[in-house]
Amino acid sequence: MYVPPYFAETDQQRLVALMRQRSFAMLTTVTEGEPFVSHLPLWWENDGSAHGRLIGHMARANPQWRHFASMESGGQKVLAVFAGPHAYISPSWYDSKAQVPTWNYGAVHAYGTPRIVDDQAAVLAILHKLVGTYESGFDQPWPMDGLPEGHAERLSKAIVAFELPIERLEGKWKLGQNKSAADRIGTAVALERLGGEDNLAIAAATRATL
DSSP states (O other): OOOOGGGBOOOHHHHHHHHHHTOEEEEEEEETTEEEEEEEEOEEEOOSSSSOEEEEEEETTOTTHHHHHHHHHHTOOEEEEEEEEEEEEOGGGOSSSSOOOEEEEEEEEEEEOOEEEOOHHHHHHHHHHHHHHHHTTSSSOOOGGGSOTTHHHHHHTTEEEEEEEOOEEEEEEESSTTSOHHHHHHHHHHHHHHOSHHHHHHHHHHHTTO
16 A cells, blocks of 8 residues: 555554454455455454454355465465545645645555464354444344354354454555645534534544644
8 A cells, every 4th residue: 555654554553443443344365366355344353463363254155265275375465455434625625725635534454364264163253253243332232142053053154264363554544644734624624514424533533633
C-alpha cells in the first residue's frame, strides 16, 4: 500500500481497533499469476506474538483455501485488507485556497501465511468465538449451543477454518495531516454537519490529529 510518511499509522492499538471495528475483510491470494479475493469476517486475537493473529473460515466449496498449502511451502503471503471509515472531502471546506477534492480514509493491511485448522474441536472453538463475538451486542444473543446435538459438527464439514498469524501490519490514516490545522478543522466541522457514521468517524479522527 502506498503510505506517505505523514499518513502512516504505526500505533498497534489503533490498528487493532480498526481491524476489530471493521472486521469484514478482503482476503487476497495470488495463484498462477491471478489475484483471488474472498470477503470474510476475520477476527483479531492476541496470541502473544508481535502482531497477533486472525481467525476465520470460508466455504469448503471456495477454492481459495487450497491456495494455502502451496503458500506454506513456497513462502508466499496472503493479504487481509480492512477498510476503515472513509469520506469525500470538498475543497470548499478548507481555509486555504487553490485546493482540490480528495478522499480521506483509514485502512489496515495484514500479511501472513495462513494455516488450515483441521482438528474438529479447534474448528468448533473458532465458530463459537466468532458467533459469540458478533452476537454479543444483541439483547438476546443466539447461542450455538442451542443447535440440535451434532448439527454444528455436521455443518462444520462444509467449511474450512483457518488462522493467519500476522507477520506484518501496514496502517494508513489519510486525514489531511499534510494540510494546515485550519483546513483540518474546516473539514471536521463540515463532516460533523453532514453526519453519518463514516463522516463522523473521519471527523473525530481528523480532530485527533490537531
